[in-house]
Amino acid sequence: MACQELEALRLGLMNVLGTEDESIRSHAEAELGDDLSGPIEALTEATTLTALQRHLDAALVDLEEAIAATDPETDEYDYLRGRLVAVRDAERALARLTQQGESLLDGLGEAHHLLHEAFPVDE
DSSP states (O other): OOOHHHHHHHHHHHHHHTOOOHHHHHHHHHHHOSOOOHHHHHHHHOOSHHHHHHHHHHHHHHHHHHHHTSOTTSHHHHHHHHHHHHHHHHHHHHHHHHHHHHHHHHHHHHHHHHHHHHSOOOO
16 A cells, blocks of 8 residues: 555655655655546646645545545554554645745845845945
8 A cells, every 4th residue: 555645745845846866756656656646646746835735635635535434443444544644744744844935935035125224225
């Protein structure tokens, strides 16, 4: 059983970050196989943090539906529940990454503004 959400998120994050590590990409693609569709496929193709968050939310809905349809007495149910915990953790990490990026952007804007205040330029 593949952790589709996590591998798809890795591929999408590689797109966003511009990471070119072929071994990571090959491993993730092998885990996912050829049968990509819906939010999993969209995650692999995402190019922004916002798109990653949106598609991960949709993938979580699908995962929760799969859990609800699975017999709680099976190993598959336990695996799916564990996968849900891991994907929820990844969702929180992605939110932190987005917040940190926005904070960096704000900080750079403030530094730029402060520089212009300290060293005005005559035009």
